[in-house]
Amino acid sequence: MTKIKCPKCNSINVVEIIYGMPTETNKFSDKDIECGGCCIEPTSSTHKCKSCDYDWQDSESGPRTFFD
Numbered sequence: 001m002t003k004i005k006c007p008k009c010n011s012i013n014v015v016e017i018i019y020g021m022p023t024e025t026n027k028f029s030d031k032d033i034e035c036g037g038c039c040i041e042p043t044s045s046t047h048k049c050k051s052c053d054y055d056w057q058d059s060e061s062g063p064r065t066f067f068d
């Protein structure tokens with residue numbers, strides 16, 4: 001589980017957003033993730049709060065894909 005907190009509501013009920021085709025989900029079966037779809041941009045969000053639905057980018061390496 002991620003230790004990242006939601007910057008909006010401070011919830012720890014946060015999932016990571018992974019981009020790309022969700023065919024390799026086994027790779028992430030032990031994690032709570034959200035599929036961000038195929039369209040990825042440098043400014044795409046990397047995390048999403050399950051409590052308030054807020055999403056934001058919080059990663060030094062930028063958005064991740066299923067193929068990283």
Ligand SMILES: [Zn+2]
Nearest residue numbers: 006009049052
């Ligand atoms: Zn939140």
